[in-house]
Amino acid sequence: MVIALALSLWCLHPVPAAWALVAAYGLGWLGMNALVALRPELAELSLSRPQAIALFALLLVPPVTVLVRHGSELLTEESLVGFGENVRDHLRLERTPAIAPPVVVTDEPQTFYVYAPDARQVEVRLGPTAKMRAAVELGAGLFRLDYDPQKDGEPQAGEGATQAILRVDGKSVERTLTVVRPRAHPRWLRPSPDRKLACTVSEETDALLVVSSDGDALRTHVGDGPTDCAFVTSGEVAVVHQFDDSLWLVDAKSGSVLQKSRVGDFAARLAVSPSGRRLAIALDGVRRGVVSVAVPSLRVEAFSPLEVSPDWIAFGADDDTLVVSSRRPAELLRLRGKDGRYRIGGAPLVLGYPAVTVARVPGGKQLLVATTDYRPEGGPNPGNHFIQDQILTVDVDAFRVVRQWLTARRSARQSHPGDVDEGVSPMGLDAEADGSLAIAFAGTDEVWQVRAGEPTPRVYPLDELPLASPHGIVRFADGNLLVSSPPDGTLGVLGPGGQLRTLVRLAPDDDTLLRSDPDALERRMGEHDFYESTRSGVSCQSCHLHAGSDGALHDLGEHRLSPTSTVRGVAGTAPYLRDASYPRVRDLDELSRTLYRGFLRAAPGRAETLEAYVDGLPRLPSPLRPADRDLARERAGVRAFVKARCATCHAFPAFTNLGQHPLASIFPDRADAHAPDRAGARAPDDVIDTPSLLSVRWAAPYLNDGRAPTLRSVIEAWNPTNHHGDTAHLTARERDDLLYFLESL
C-alpha cells in the first residue's frame, strides 16, 4: 500500500531520479503512519486476497505507466545508460594479469602494457598466429610489450576477437583482444612536375601509388608506414615513413627502388625545393625538426631542430625559405637558411586553429592554408562550438594572411534555411600557376574547381560515387581531376565535367566487404560519418583532425573551454569526453542530431558505425622505438609514478581506473571553476574524467581545461595543492624520470 501511495505521489511531479522515488516513498510512509494514527481501525482493515490485488493493481497502473514513460530519463539521470560497457571495461582491467590497450592493428608497431602484480616474467602472444614475445619488466608489476606485426606475426588471419595468451611466471591465461586489419587509405596526392602523373601513399598497406590521367596505377611496396611522397623529377618519387627511418627514392615507371637514405623515423611530410636540388622532411618523433636532403645524392645536409611538432611543410620562392605548420601552437613558422640549415626567421604567423592542409602556389610566393577558423590574435573563439572552414592565402615574403575565403556555403537545398551543405572541411588543395585551384571537401563529399576569371566555383558532387570523404586532389595537364578517398580506398579520375572516368580500387568494395568482412565495412561507413558534415557545418573531423586532436581549446557552451581530446585508442575507456558525459561513443550521435542539427545525409545505424570506426582506431604510437628506450630511466620513472601515487587513479595497465572525480578533490585550487577567469572563460563542469595516459605525449594541452601546456607544468606549476599526485615529494631527478616515462607511453 505504501508503494502504491508513494508512486502515486511521485506521479504528481515525476522527477526521474532515484532520490525522488525514495522521497515519495518516505512521504507515503509518513502519510500512512499519520492515517493509522488518526484512524487506528484502518490498521485492522482486512481485505480478501482478490480485493487486495484489485485495489493494488488499480493504484499501481497509473504510476507504473508514468514510471515506464520516464524510464530512459531515469536511467540517464542515474548514469545507468552504458552501465554494462562501463562495468565490462572495469572488469577487463581489474582481472590481472591485464593487458592494455585492447585493440591490435595489423599495420603498425604498437606498445602494450601488462599488469601482473608480483610477477617476475611475462610473455605474451597476441593471437594464435603471432609469436610469443617476452615483455620487459618495468617494476611494480608493470611490463611493456613491443609488438611489430611485420616481425612478430599478425595475431590471426581475420579480424575481430582473438585470444591473447599471457604467460605469467610459466602459467598461461587468455585475454580477449580485438584485431583490426586496416585497409588501404590513399590520402593526399602530389602531381609530377609535368602534371601527367600523380602519386600518393597508403600508410596502412605500406604502398606507393603512381597514377596517370588514364587511371593506370602502379603500386609499389615501400617501407613501414609511408606518410608522404613527392615527385623529385618527372620519373622519380621520394617517399618518407613513420616507422622506417629511410627516405626511399622510387622509379615512377617501374616501381623499382632506386636509392634509400637514413633520415630518421616519424617523418610527417616532405617538400621538394623549387630548384629540385633539395628535399625538406619534417620529423615529429623524439627529434623534432626539419631534415634537409640533397638531391640527387640523397645525402643528409643538416637537421634543423624545432621546438614544436612540424606538420605541413612547403618551400617558399627559393630553396632557402621554408614554411612549416604546427598544430600546437596553431601557427606557421617561416624558416630561413643556407645549405639546408634552417632557423626560424621572424615571428610566427598565428592562425589560432591549426592548418588542416597547406598547398604551395607555383612560384612559392604564396601558400594556401585550409583551416577551421582564423584567430590572428590567438586564443579560442568565444563562439559556442564555433567552426568556420576557410582557405587563407598567405604571402610568404610579408608572412601575413592576404586573403580569407570562407568556403562553407549556405543554400536552400537543405530543409532548413541557413543549413550548410557545401564547402565543409577543405582537405585537399591543388593550386596551379594560372591561378586556378582545385579543392576536395571531405565534409560535403564534393570537389570544386575554381578557375581564374570565373566568379563562382564549379562544384562536382561525389555523393553517388565511391569516393567518400575526398582528401587529395590533383588536376592533370589534360584537365582531368584525380581524387582520393581514404575510407573507400579508391582513386577516381574525373573528367573536366566532373564525371567519373576511371576508378582505381585499392581496397575491396562495399559489397565484397559485406560478404567477407562486415566489421571492416562498418568501420568504413563510420569513417565516412566521422568526416561528414552536419547541417551546422561541423563534423567530428573539424576538431578531431584525422581522429587526432587539433590541440585547440573550444567553447563547449556557457564559456566552458575544453581542449580537444584525441579519439585514437579510446576503445575500452568508457565513459567519454573530459567530463565523462557520454557513456558510450555511440551516444555522441545525439550531439550531432541536436546541437548540430543532424548530418547532411540520412544513414541508419550511424551511431553504431561511428562507434565501430572510433573503437577500431589504434592509439598514437610511442615516439620511442624499442631500441631507443632507456630502460633504467623507464624503470626509475615507474618508481616515481608509484611513489607519487599516480597509479591510484591512472591505474596499470591502461593508466586509468576509468573513474570520475569532483574537481575539488583533485584540484582544490580550481574548485571555484565556475567563477569566470581569463577573458570570461570558465572551466568545464566540476566532473572530471580520469584519462588514460597512454600516448599522453601527443595529448597537449593538458588537464580538464587545457591550462597546462606541457607535462612538466602538469606535475609542477599546475599541482600547487599536491592533490593531483604526490609530486611535491619527488626529487628533481625523480620528476625527470617520471616525465621520461610519461613521454614514452
Place this chain on the structure above:
Amino acid sequence: MDEESGSPSAQAAPPSGRDRRRRLAAGIVLALSATALGLVGLFVRSQGGSWRPTEALWLARGTGWTALGSLMLALSATPTGRLLARFRPRSDLSSWVVAFRRAFGIAAAILALLHAATVLGLYLRGAWAAVLSFSYLRAGLVALAILIAMLVTSFPPLVRRLHVKLWKPLHRLGYLAALLVLDHLLLSPFAPRALTFELFGALFAVGLFRLLPARPSISTGAPSRE
C-alpha cells in the same frame, strides 16, 4: 532493523537474555566502528600517511567497506536464522537473530555516517555541491538517508515517542539501500567491480534462504505482519 519480531519493542526474552543481547549489540557496533577506524589508521601509517588524499581515500574506503559489510550481515541475519532454524528448531534463535540484525544494522548506519563525513570533509573538501553532479554520490546519499531513518526507528523508546505505527514498510527499504550501495560502488572511481559482484552475489545467495518458511519455533510470539 527489527523486521521479524513485529515491533521494535516486542522482545519476548527474559530480562537477563535481553540484557545479554543488548550488550552484544553494543559490542558489535563499537567493535566494528573501532576496527574500521583502526584498520584505516594502521594502513595510512604503513603507507607513509603524509599525503592527505591517500589518508582521505583510505578513511573513506575503510568506513565504506565496513559499513557495507555490516549492512550485508544485517540483511543476511534473517535468511541465516531461517536456515539455522531448520537444524535447531527448538532453540531461541529468533531473538538472537533480531539482536544480531539490529546490531549490524546500527553499525552499518553509524559507519555509513562516518563514511559520508569522511568523503564530504576530506575527499570533497567542502565542495558538497559536487554530490549533485555524481550519480554514485547521490545513490550513496539516498542509501545513507534510508539507513539513518532505519537507525532512528531501531530504538523502541524513540519509536514510541514518534508514534510510529508502521515501521516495517520503512525497514524494508534496507533492501533498496543495499541496491543503492551496489549502484554507488559500481559507478564509483575506486571500488573494485569484481569484489563488489562477488559480495552482492553472496548476499543474494544467502538471501534466497529467506524463501524458507519461518518456523513457528523461531517466532517470538509477537504479531507478525508478514
